[in-house]
Amino acid sequence: MIERPLPATRWIALAIVPFLVVAVVVLFAAPERTGELFAWPIAPPLSAFVLASAYLGGIAYFLAVWRTPSWHRVRHGLPAVAVFATALLVTTLLHLDRFSANLPFAVWLxxxxxxxxxxxxLLVVQRGHGPGARRGAVPEGDVAIPAAVRVALAAIGLAALAAGAAALVVPAWLAELWAWQLTPLTARATGAVLTLTGVVNLAMLGDRRWSAFRILYGAQLLSLAAIVVSLVVRRDDLLWDRPLTVPFLALVAAALLAYGAVTVWCELRLRRARATA
Incomplete structure (x- = not known):
């Protein structure tokens, strides 16, 4: 596997960023006008905010793909984006009647x-241009994520992936339990967002290098922080009588703390490793 991202990888990543920026601005600044300015009308605004939070992390990730000199630092994000985008494509095809007949929907599609x-x-062509560092090896100046931490995070990822798949297959089930009002369309979109964490975390079972997840965890922390702010700003959208409201809030808080703790711990170890390399 080649170590440096190919020009095609970098340019495609950069080309995606402006669309994500526009989506983030519209979803955060004008959630009540999504039917006009976005691909479909989203209600309540909290659903728009959560989708925007995922896009915000996507901006950080794709900018990193553009800038990084090391392919392995961003490689595990592409499968997650592929699953997320496929889930939203399936969602779109299942709910075509709910989308707006406008330019944003044409761009979305x-x-x-x-x-x-x-x-x-991109995953195929990157693999086809020669070997790089052996996947899973921890070179000098890098640190290994402990097996127990990787297994725990992978378990969280599996749960998120399962919940996302359930939302895609039986959205009415999720809508009845979720922390705020969902339609079948927004339930499936929320499920697509959940798959991002799932795919990234499961990749940790096969790669123990912190450098391979450093950028991805930075993007996930940004998304989680945006979700926390969204929950505070749109707290009136929360339905406290729903079974998943308190567990969802607890999960978001726990994920923010856990990802933050892992990031700080690995960064401190990485600093020490580089200092002695």
Missing amino acids: VLYATTPVAMVW
């Missing part, structure tokens, strides 16, 4: 019809 193919293609 083109993006989600092409992104899964583009991500898989």
Whole structure:
């Protein structure tokens, strides 16, 4: 596997960023006008905020793909983006009648019809341009994530992936239990967001290098922080009589603390490793 991202990888990543920026601005600044300015009308605004939070992490990730000199530092994000985009494409095709007949929807459809193919293609062409550092090896100046931490985070990822898959298959089930009002469309979109964490965390079972997840965890922390702010700002959208409201809030808080703690711990060890390398 080549160590440096190919020009195609970098340029595709950079091309995606402006669309994510526009989506974040619209979803955060004008959630009540999503039917006009976005691909479909989203209610309540908290659903728009959560989707925007995922896109915010995506901006950080794709900018990192553009800048990084090391392919392994961003490689595990592409499968997650492919699954996320495929889930939203399936969601779109199942709910075409709910989307707006406007330019944002046309852009949305083109993006989600092409992104899964583009991500898989990039993974293939990167693998086909020669070997890089052996996956899972921890070179000098890097640190290993302990097996117990990786297994615990992978278990969280598996749970998130399972919940996302359930939301895609039986959205009415999630809508009845969720912390705020969902339609079948927004339930499936929320499920797509959950798959991002799931795919990234499961990759930790096969790669113990902190450098391979450092960028991804930074993006996830940004998304989680945005979700926390969204929950505070849109707290009136929460339905406290729903079974999953308190568990969801607790899970978000726990994830923010856990990812933050792992990041700080690994960064401190990385600093010491580089100092002695």
